[in-house]
Amino acid sequence: MKWFHGVAGGIALLAALSSSATENSLAQGRAIYNFRCYFCHGYSGDAKTLAATYLSPPPADFQAASPERINKDSILSTLRQGRPGTAMKSFANVLSPEEMDAVARFVMDEFILRKAGNTRYHTPENGWDKHERYAAAYPFALKQISLSQPWETLTPAQAEGKRLYLSSCVSCHDRGAPTPEDVAWDARPLSYPRNNFSLAAPPPKLDAMASASPYALHDLPPKISGMTAQEKRGESLFQANCAFCHGADGTGKNWIGQFLEPHPRNLQDPAFMANVDREHLTRSIREGLPGSSMPAWKSVLKKRDVEAILAYINRAFHPLRAQ
Numbered sequence: 001m002k003w004f005h006g007v008a009g010g011i012a013l014l015a016a017l018s019s020s021a022t023e024n025s026l027a028q029g030r031a032i033y034n035f036r037c038y039f040c041h042g043y044s045g046d047a048k049t050l051a052a053t054y055l056s057p058p059p060a061d062f063q064a065a066s067p068e069r070i071n072k073d074s075i076l077s078t079l080r081q082g083r084p085g086t087a088m089k090s091f092a093n094v095l096s097p098e099e100m101d102a103v104a105r106f107v108m109d110e111f112i113l114r115k116a117g118n119t120r121y122h123t124p125e126n127g128w129d130k131h132e133r134y135a136a137a138y139p140f141a142l143k144q145i146s147l148s149q150p151w152e153t154l155t156p157a158q159a160e161g162k163r164l165y166l167s168s169c170v171s172c173h174d175r176g177a178p179t180p181e182d183v184a185w186d187a188r189p190l191s192y193p194r195n196n197f198s199l200a201a202p203p204p205k206l207d208a209m210a211s212a213s214p215y216a217l218h219d220l221p222p223k224i225s226g227m228t229a230q231e232k233r234g235e236s237l238f239q240a241n242c243a244f245c246h247g248a249d250g251t252g253k254n255w256i257g258q259f260l261e262p263h264p265r266n267l268q269d270p271a272f273m274a275n276v277d278r279e280h281l282t283r284s285i286r287e288g289l290p291g292s293s294m295p296a297w298k299s300v301l302k303k304r305d306v307e308a309i310l311a312y313i314n315r316a317f318h319p320l321r322a323q
Helices: 002-036 072-081 097-113 131-141 156-168 206-212 229-246 255-259 278-287 303-316
Strands: none
Touching: 002 097, 072 097, 131 156, 229 255, 229 303, 278 303
């Protein structure tokens, strides 16, 4: 009988240790996901993010996935190798095998199997003290009210919530198009505005932008007079498609650019740009850059679009090297 109890106790201990190890692995995976993956895939794993609206193809929606379509092995394979032709890069040189395993376990458990919502991000520890003061903006963050809804149709309280959302939430949350039929809201996001930042008097003053964060200054496009029609077209395309990662000033020193690893190229850096010609830059835009978050744009931008972007870069940031 003592032998039986000893074996039973041993089995119970092993089960407890295994459960503890699993919990630790999931906690580790959650922490890594919340630091490296949320920006494209969302805290709830549903890919309803601002970044997703810029990416083609969009990031995977784990909440909509079934275990038959996405499993732990396929997640690990994607983490190791990336997905060519998409913004999903390989994390082989960023995460250890143990960390990748933890992330894969977490995604499977939290999103694909349990369809859970992850942990609450807006905590004092993450820099969001007294987050309830943003309550008026919640309907826009939760897509209960679309940002594209006309101002005149909003109540005073809703209008105040929309202003608060635009001043403090829009960098990380999506652009307010909750359904495919809705009108996309295409204004430029600010770089990581926090807490006391305000857009009380549009357009925001330079010092107000600086008060938001050191990154916000890089969301100000250069003012250039006398541009050609092609350069103006390139400006519109760059600011709508490229500035999200490279910054409106092309430096990649905006918040999103500094968040990505490796950082997007600094298109104002003489050391880098001295070796960049039109052929090189065209290939990078069309085919993407393996091992980075630079996706292939060949299915999004036409040849004349790319040529216009090159003309704008050549004029606004740094002359391109002659071929």
